[in-house]
Amino acid sequence: MGIFSRTRDIVAANFADLLDKAEDPAKMIRMIILEMEETLVEVRASAARTIADQKEMRRHIAKLEQLQTSWTEKAELALSKDREDLAKAALVERQKATDMADQLTAEVQVLDDALRASEEDIAKLQARLREARNKQSNIQTRIESANNRYRLRDMYAGPKTQEAFSRFGELERRADEAEGRAEALGLGVTKSLEDEIAELRQSDRVDAELAALKARLSGKTEG
Structure with a gap:
């Protein structure tokens, strides 16, 4: 189960609340972006299928309109030959084609409405995806900045640095002792004539x- 199950859930989600409640905000926002990218792919694929269905239905409608014209011509021909029975049968077939064309036209309209809704969802989802990516960039920048500040402070004020500077005193003491030993060697020595x-x-x-x-x-x- 993903963080979001539908496009509108993602659009309506409050990123700030999600990040505040998350133990790892950086990981949470990566999951949000991944979920939105996957949902965006699914919505676009659905829109592509809807467009393909519309094209197919419109082709059927065009064929049905041609069929209506054909049955009208056949009915007229039958009447011209005093075959009212055949003319009536042709008109019945024309009505069937008309009814089917009307039904397909209504279905195309439904798909048009669904496609417009998908376009709106895609636009909103893209906006939220940009927002999430911006937040990800900001969070990553803050993390890197904080890590850099920590390393710098540890460098000049950390325990290792303090320990190193404390050893300078020991080294100075050793230098004093070495110099003292050298000077002590000269004590009590008789000076030469020169x-x-x-x-x-x-x-x-x-x-x-x-x-x-x-x-x-x-x-x-x-x-």
């Missing part, structure tokens, strides 16, 4: 820069 002379030279350069700075400041003050 190292001491290099320090004296560095001290002389610092003293010279300091004296030059004082002189500049003194000159600015006196000015």
